[in-house]
Amino acid sequence: MPAALPAGRARVERAALDLFTVRGFEDVTSDEVADSAGISRRTFFRYFPTKADAVWGDFAGHVSRLEELLAAADPASPVLTSVCAAYVEVNDYPEAELPLLRERMRLILTEPALLAHSQLRFAEVDRVVARHVAARTGTPASGLLPRLVAASTRAAATTAFEAWLADGDSSLAAHLRLAFAEMSGGFPSLRG
Amino acid sequence: MPAALPAGRARVERAALDLFTVRGFEDVTSDEVADSAGISRRTFFRYFPTKADAVWGDFAGHVSRLEELLAAADPASPVLTSVCAAYVEVNDYPEAELPLLRERMRLILTEPALLAHSQLRFAEVDRVVARHVAARTGTPASGLLPRLVAASTRAAATTAFEAWLADGDSSLAAHLRLAFAEMSGGFPSLRG
DNA sequence: TTGCCCCTGGCACCGGGTGTCACTAACGTC
DNA sequence: GACGTTAGTGACACCCGGTGCCAGGGGCAA
Numbered sequence: 001m002p003a004a005l006p007a008g009r010a011r012v013e014r015a016a017l018d019l020f021t022v023r024g025f026e027d028v029t030s031d032e033v034a035d036s037a038g039i040s041r042r043t044f045f046r047y048f049p050t051k052a053d054a055v056w057g058d059f060a061g062h063v064s065r066l067e068e069l070l071a072a073a074d075p076a077s078p079v080l081t082s083v084c085a086a087y088v089e090v091n092d093y094p095e096a097e098l099p100l101l102r103e104r105m106r107l108i109l110t111e112p113a114l115l116a117h118s119q120l121r122f123a124e125v126d127r128v129v130a131r132h133v134a135a136r137t138g139t140p141a142s143g144l145l146p147r148l149v150a151a152s153t154r155a156a157a158t159t160a161f162e163a164w165l166a167d168g169d170s171s172l173a174a175h176l177r178l179a180f181a182e183m184s185g186g187f188p189s190l191r192g
Numbered sequence: 193m194p195a196a197l198p199a200g201r202a203r204v205e206r207a208a209l210d211l212f213t214v215r216g217f218e219d220v221t222s223d224e225v226a227d228s229a230g231i232s233r234r235t236f237f238r239y240f241p242t243k244a245d246a247v248w249g250d251f252a253g254h255v256s257r258l259e260e261l262l263a264a265a266d267p268a269s270p271v272l273t274s275v276c277a278a279y280v281e282v283n284d285y286p287e288a289e290l291p292l293l294r295e296r297m298r299l300i301l302t303e304p305a306l307l308a309h310s311q312l313r314f315a316e317v318d319r320v321v322a323r324h325v326a327a328r329t330g331t332p333a334s335g336l337l338p339r340l341v342a343a344s345t346r347a348a349a350t351t352a353f354e355a356w357l358a359d360g361d362s363s364l365a366a367h368l369r370l371a372f373a374e375m376s377g378g379f380p381s382l383r384g
Numbered sequence: 385t386t387g388c389c390c391c392t393g394g395c396a397c398c399g400g401g402t403g404t405c406a407c408t409a410a411c412g413t414c
Numbered sequence: 415g416a417c418g419t420t421a422g423t424g425a426c427a428c429c430c431g432g433t434g435c436c437a438g439g440g441g442c443a444a
């Protein structure tokens with residue numbers, strides 16, 4: 001059989017993203033994604049542990065970069081500031097990748113099954129952030145404060161992403177900064 | 193057939209909770225839960241749209257009560273304060289129900305499949321909170337601020353629940369108040 | 385060529401979830 | 415008391431996501 005171009009993970013991701021975007025995540029079977037990518041269903045599930053994971057690209061690398069940014073953060077600046085800055089920096093994508101990012105995030109945040117699954121992937125981020133805060137404050141990572149900072153900043157970041165998807169004009173960084181500023185400042189614009 | 197006591201939804205919930213607690217959510221099949229509750233698998237899925245939903249009890253009622261509390265909140269006090277107060281009040285369970293609540297929440301927050309599913313149920317809460325904030329600020333509920341308040345307070349509440357589960361000593365209300373105070377005050381204890 | 389290893393596909397299986405149908409108990413009506 | 419209606423239940427068949435297992439096949443070293 002003529003092998004129809006070397007498949008490769010990236011090829012499968014594109015096929016999945018396209019199909020999910022056009023017809024919705026639930027209404028596309030893993031069989032269809034596999035067919036469309038020219039591989040078998042069995043092989044699809046060797047590339048990705050889950051149908052949902054086909055949407056996330058190199059998220060593990062994303063988390064790793066965040067971890068490095070945190071490790072390299074200036075110990076003099078406040079922890080919360082470091083975390084927010086790292087979030088902004090790790091999400092500073094080159095212009096060319098923005099359409100792809102939009103596609104991914106739109107799926108993740110609007111398709112119920114993917115939104116549910118996202119909790120598991122985002123939990124990886126939370127653990128990284130919580131560990132950093134714990135290290136900086138000299139408290140256990142399982143304590144309230146590290147977890148709280150992780151959960152709150154992640155909530156702000158997710159909300160910023162939603163706003164960015166709905167907006168289209170302003171940059172992602174602008175939305176992130178605004179969300180972080182509101183939250184870490186105790187929601188100043190609510191004291192009206 | 194002798195019908196073995198009128199089954200009823202509550203009976204099934206107990207059976208599910210017990211089995212999941214003892215053997216883990218993933219390692220118990222819906223068949224086993226149904227058998228243990230004296231009903232058929234098909235009937236189980238008429239009580240609950242999902243295996244995961246068997247853990248949540250009357251969560252819809254919980255959300256409704258939160259909504260009512262928000263609607264009845266003093267318009268003079270700051271929005272954020274109202275939201276946090278409503279969260280605390282809606283989670284003011286009578287002593288006798290605390291063991292059950294612990295069981296539920298421990299499962300939801302530690303079992304990966306249930307944690308993922310929780311995103312969908314908690315999103316109902318977010319919508320209620322966001323609508324309230326939107327109404328109070330005269331902005332659209334899809335704007336950044338209402339969503340941000342909803343996501344942040346929910347993150348704080350979830351973290352408080354985790355701490356409460358791990359702690360065992362202090363009351364749930366105490367954990368909630370602490371988490372809300374930290375977050376809405378801009379994490380004062382990080383400015384050390 | 386031989387042997388090895390890795391990638392792949394096929395197959396059978398499990399478990400969650402759903403549509404459909406048949407049965408039965410409960411109820412009101414004539 | 416016979417009747418039709420309705421709601422709840424269970425059995426069955428089916429779809430789909432995910433996995434274990436085994437059989438091929440291509441590349442590569444000896």
